[in-house]
Amino acid sequence: MRKIHVTTTVNGDPVEFLADPRETLLDALRNHLDLTGTKEGCGTGDCGACSVTVDGTLVCSCLMLAAEANGKRVETIEGMAKEELHPLQRKFIEHAALQCGFCTPGILVAAKALLERNPDPTDTEVRYWLAGNLCRCTGYDKIIRAVQDAAAEMRQEHRGAA
Amino acid sequence: MAKVHLWASLRRFADGQEVVEVEAATVGQMLDALEKAHPGLGPAIKAGLSVAVDGEVIANNRAAPVKPDSEVFLLQRLKGG
Amino acid sequence: MRYHTPTSFADAAAIAAATTGTLRFLAGGTDVLVQMRAGMVQPDDLIDLKHIPGVDRIEKTAEGGWRIGIAVPGIVLGGHTELVRDWPGVVEGMNLVGSTQVQGRATLAGNLCNGSPAADSVPGLFAAGAVVTVTGPNGSRDIPVEKVPAGPGKTNLAKGEVISSITLPPRGKNGGDAYLRFIPRTEMDIAVVGCAVSLRLDGDKVAEARVALGAVAPTVLLSEACAKAIIGTTLEDAALVALAKAAEGEAKPISDKRGTREFRIDVAGVLARRAAKIAYDRAKGTSK
């Protein structure tokens, strides 16, 4: 099967790879770019473990062809920590908001997208935003607390900077 | 002699007895003695049993001690998630 | 599989018309990729429509309606203040499709073309009286949205035809619409029953109404009986009872893994009542 040459930006790095036209962005990230932090839990857009952003929009990378990423800007869990951990990452560790940790990358990427749109969400808003990110270990309680604590800290920092 | 309590559906393999008394210092000796006295219990023992000795559940340890006055209950081999 | 990226609907239609094997169009991809993954569909040709200029735009029509590009994802619809003000029911239907992540990709046109009787965005389009522009090898034509679905997984589009835009009529004054669905969880499920109501008031009375039911028949249903039950009323209790009865009468559902026939009939009536009240309040301007 003829492969497609894809040129894209992942976490700020220019990358290119050859994709089978049937391959998803998730397949390409994991198998062509060795970015295995993005997980596959279902392959059908029901679990959110493969969450990434494409041109700033939160998507399931299993529901997008690798070829569609051509010319786009993709951000994954591997790009979340800069010099330091993102506050969400730190708060997830501090609040024990992960048990097995498999859903964690997707939830962190999704939560970051939420806080960029809505820096002061209610618990209900956090829960509905994250409804597409399944976690089977935690019952979500500590995840919600960690997101809210990170949001509060980020608001504080924002005020400090302003 | 340790008193070994059989669960009800095992009793038909031990002449209908509910409690079998055996001479044994360990769980292993206890199981061997049981099978010797009542060969019909062999398949149940082979299939795997857990035992409770004086209230402590022992999933799988033939070396666990049994005292002369111990009360032993046989249980099906327990699995956990 | 061949992956095509035409830059006009005419080209897309031409490619589609020339295919001989299994063909799929790709807008948001949230259905097609799932079907491919499950091995239900192995397309020979996949036509990605997102390279066509304008498909990502929402435009006001000369008449005061809205023309929605076929690649506009749910999250963009939901963020369009003016559109939401005019057609909150249409938008809330679309915004119920899947997760936040799915909202980043899923489109009205895709939801419509998937042909599911349970599609959350379709009853709202039916109730709104949306018009669909279809482009084929012989040019474009406009058809009412209710002419598109033909049955589960099927549409009435001919070979080589592709939806090129969806147009909502002008909302006008004293109008309101609403969509409600029933799912067992709070999110992430396919509708067990859905109902959309769009109406216009004359004073306190319902002057015009369109009611659509989802997941109670092989396609989404536009129910005249339901509309009749509330036109001319102030949506008083008796009218709501009549509406529920009409919805129950229209519902011809099956029992499946998502719900029993009896349950769907009951809930169709419940949702019709509840959606009508929301639409009424929106028309009155007493709620958003």
Place this chain on the structure above:
Amino acid sequence: MARDEVKTGYKYVGTRPNRPDGLDKVTGRARYGADFSLPGMLWAAVVRSPHAHARIVKIDASKALALEGVKAVVTRADLPTGLEGEDLNLQDNTLAGEKALYDGHAVAAVAATSQLLAQDAARLIEVTYEVLPHVTDVDAAMAPGAPVIRPGVADYSVPEGMHGNVARYMEFGHGDVEAGFAAADVVREHTYKTEATHQGYIEPHAAVGQLGEDGRGEMWVCTQGHWYIRRMSAAVLGIEAANLRVTPSEIGGGFGGKTTIFMEPLTLALSKKAGGRPVKLVMSRSEVLRATGPTASASMDVKIGMKKDGTITAGQVFFRMQGGAFPGMSPIGEALPCAFACYDIPALKHEAVEVIANRPKAAAYRAPGSPMAAFAVESMVDELCRELGLDPIEVRLKNGAKNGSKSSYGPVYNVIGLQETLEAAKAHPNYAIPLGKNQGRGVASGFWFNHGGETSVSLAVGEDGTATVMIGTPDIGGSRASIGLMVAETLGIPYEDVRVNVVETGALGVNEPTHGSRATFASGKAAVEAANQAINEMCKRAAAEWEIDAEAVEWKDGAAHPAGPNAGKFPPMTIGEIGSKMGSTGGPISGHHEVTAGGYGASFGTHVVDVEVDPETGRTTVLRYLVVQDAGTAIHPAYVEGQYQGGAAQGIGWALNEEYVYGADGRLQNPIFLDYRIPVASDLPMIDTVIVEVPNPGHPYGVRGVGETGITPPLPAIASAIAGATGARIRSLPCSPPKVLAAIKALKG
């Protein structure tokens, strides 16, 4: 470091430090099953039966093998013959033999140079089936005329004359139940059903296997127990277990479902056929739901007698459980002793049969058997409480098991904490919140035995005064942290100076999996013993340096101290000082401990839930949820709370929406997370927790194990809360909206 209120005065135990693997897991660096790759690696795909029951007439792989890049196909003909017992069951499940026994049963596997190519090749493998009659429901499988799925499957326990689908039978009890029922004011009898559910871990099974011509191989795999994977895979393939080295990846959830093998041996079989190239196999979600996990479905008759004052006089159960097409997989042996484990009742009779049906081979799922049993018994206790107008907590306090009670399954309880959980639930503010319209409250208690088991741990003292602990129980929910805390406490060194590593099968003696709530208990206990051994050696080194008897040295606060007035006056010698010199004082210092750990203590919990039911749609909303459970000692309270909350969430899912739905064709209708509905974030409230601590005398720090009990009470508690809200009692899970609405309508007549 924040300290919780604990009675013990420990320095590290009971604190909530960051887990050591946290950083890797929030950055995407942690490597799970599907994240391993090797040079020259092939990808595999599996061909699965679309039929619930069918004879396999012919498998033709010629078209697949003709594809360029397809390297190997394996079928049952490639596996050794002559296996017996559970090994044969495992082999039968790995690849079907003469018959496919359930929808999704593996029939063949193929390896190719890419995942897509392997999937294409799998579609080209032509299997000819002769479809056979099937049965999937537990009661239907017991009906006269039901097709007998596995003739001759019954073991020694099954008395003559039982249905041909019965594989095992069990009965036990004590006292005179008939006299007990006669003494009761009210005796009620009902049948309760629970549908099968799946563990629902988010990480699908994945493995990379490599097996050479010399019979030596390696596997990287997500599992709860890599020694089990090694033993089972070796048995299925007829190779020496010692020749197989198995490395566990990080594990994306297991809940019991990853304690056994499913497709793992196929990677090795394909690798061998492909000239020893490594082979990676990752299950899709639909494969996970169709062919792994699930728990048993159950149909349960319960009869209980109660006096007007709430005294339970007798209880009797008959459970029918199907665990798929393989004997020995349903948890009847656990469900029965769990049924009345929370009670001290003078007369009890328990009976159960295991039933064979055309469903996947069941695997353990969090407190296997206990949730179903609790649904039946605790629902009925609640029905009696409501009928007699009694408070459900008072009735449980009155009849509940205490220290010294004779348990329902025979032995006497020594130190248990059920009463304490009931008192704490009663005193919790949630229990006093007034309920509104269409709202109801449910209470239920639950039990799990906990487990010890085969455990091997070693510990090495570092030259810098740190300690490295090697454990063999994969860390699913923070056990590295809790074991690190106990070792830090024992050695008297900072938690940060203890590294806990989960190591492969070549690095330790045999370990049972992380199952039965045993990891923190058993690996922790062995790690403490290993630390004590290292302490002994460090005391000896200090004694030699000081030229005094080793007995005259004591260890405290991370250092050797001369003990007593005659030992002499020496400044303490720290672990760092001893470690830095150990090469010249006798060599490396380590400790190790191997044991089949006993001394585990049962764990009891009590849950209180408030729900609101939409009377027009039957939809249930969980308003608030309280978990009270005895942890023994909470080593890392945050992860203890996490276990309570996670267990409750799984139980809520089981109670409300999760179920295996089989069609008339015997095929699973909902093998996708869209329709297998586990709770999403917006479905749940915050889950309040109260950690009760009644230390287990069988563990150096009082640990009981906390993983499993929490899934048990939600099933009956939710159903009872719905009964409170609507008056309608749902005796068949899940309490899905169509069922609840139908029950509400039936009440109205």
